[in-house]
Amino acid sequence: MRLLRLVLAVIALFLVWLLWGGLYKTPVLQLGIASCVLVIWLTHRMALPDQETHSWALSYRVPLYWFWLAGQMVVSNLQVLRMVLGPLSALSPTIVEVEAKASSKFALTLLGNSITLTPGTLTINIADNTLTAHCLTTATARELGEGAMARRVAAVDPD
Amino acid sequence: MIELQELVAGLLVITGSLFVLAGGIGALRMPDFYTRIHGASLTDSLGPVLVLGGLMVQAGLSLVTVKLAAVLLFLMVTAPTASYALANAALLAGLRPEGMQGREPASAAPEQENGS
Numbered sequence: 001m002r003l004l005r006l007v008l009a010v011i012a013l014f015l016v017w018l019l020w021g022g023l024y025k026t027p028v029l030q031l032g033i034a035s036c037v038l039v040i041w042l043t044h045r046m047a048l049p050d051q052e053t054h055s056w057a058l059s060y061r062v063p064l065y066w067f068w069l070a071g072q073m074v075v076s077n078l079q080v081l082r083m084v085l086g087p088l089s090a091l092s093p094t095i096v097e098v099e100a101k102a103s104s105k106f107a108l109t110l111l112g113n114s115i116t117l118t119p120g121t122l123t124i125n126i127a128d129n130t131l132t133a134h135c136l137t138t139a140t141a142r143e144l145g146e147g148a149m150a151r152r153v154a155a156v157d158p159d
Numbered sequence: 160m161i162e163l164q165e166l167v168a169g170l171l172v173i174t175g176s177l178f179v180l181a182g183g184i185g186a187l188r189m190p191d192f193y194t195r196i197h198g199a200s201l202t203d204s205l206g207p208v209l210v211l212g213g214l215m216v217q218a219g220l221s222l223v224t225v226k227l228a229a230v231l232l233f234l235m236v237t238a239p240t241a242s243y244a245l246a247n248a249a250l251l252a253g254l255r256p257e258g259m260q261g262r263e264p265a266s267a268a269p270e271q272e273n274g275s
Contacts (some may be wrong), residue, residue: 022222070208077178077205084198089179093194093257116239117275122193123239124246124256134246134256136197 006044010036015078054106054157061156065110068152072118076140080119093134094141100129101147101154111153115144168217175209182206193256196246203238207231 013036018024021032083090100111107132112123115133120140125132135141178201185198211231215224250256 014217019222073204075207077201080185080197080201081178081181084181084188086203087189088190091190092193093191112243113236113239116200116242117235118205119204120197121244122196122200122246124193124250131265134193134197136194 006040010040038049059156062110065152065156069114069117072149076118076120079140080136083120087094091136092138093136096133096135096136096141096145098131098133098144098147098150099133101150102157102159103129104157104159107153107157107159110156111150114149114153164216164219166184168213171209171213175206175211175213178202178206178209191257192249192254193246196242200242203234203242205236207234 010033014033017032017036021028067108098107098115100110102108102111108126108129112126112131115121115123115131120136121144122134123131124134133141133144180197182202185201186195187198189195189198208231211227211234214222215227218227
């Protein structure tokens with residue numbers, strides 16, 4: 001079982017390698033396979049990859065979440081663009097605390113990075129399940145405080 | 160058809176560049192450290208999405224597009240992580256943002272030894 005997982009990892013890595021290369025000659029392919037095996041051996045030896053297990057459902061839920069996030073990004077980019085070019089008196093920097101509704105490391109990272117990735121909100125601290133975010137205006141702070149993003153992240157990776 | 164592809168690609172790249180420019184302006188104009196990060200964050204959200212999206216349109220369906228998509232993916236994961244590292248480092252170093260005066264961050268640095 002353990003060996004099977006390692007072999008699957010080598011195969012997955014080699015498929016990605018094929019996408020990067022685009023040069024399919026026998027010696028090159030041999031080197032590719034060798035480097036994939038080497039990488040898996042090294043990571044296995046290090047035994048560092050996090051021990052949290054993840055469900056396969058993430059592989060389609062995360063891309064779906066990205067679509068929603070992309071929409072949010074466009075909206076907030078335009079808002080911040082207006083702030084940057086408009087009068088600075090429109091700014092009202094605020095701190096807001098967001099309660100994460102899922103507590104795995106993956107979910108916390110996803111939520112923190114999503115907050116930072118949408119301009120106008122910036123994660124500055126994470127402690128337990130509470131994220132502290134710095135917002136450019138009180139309006140964006142209120143919107144973030146309502147927790148729509150935290151709920152969506154919890155739907156992607158529920159505990 | 161080819162002209163339309165080139166036109167869309169060009170428009171996307173130019174719009175993305177304008178966002179990057181606006182990010183630079185924001186980083187210079189904003190009043191304090193944390194708001195400057197907000198201004199600069201335009202540079203690493205919609206800016207690269209539009210620029211790389213334009214390049215993908217230009218490359219069409221090919222291995223180049225796959226690589227560009229991978230670059231975009233890595234950028235979308237690493238850019239906010241870097242912003243967080245910067246902001247969190249400033250917070251832990253004691254730079255309180257406006258509206259947080261007198262409050263400790265929930266996981267403050269360990270207390271110093273007595274007499275140090």
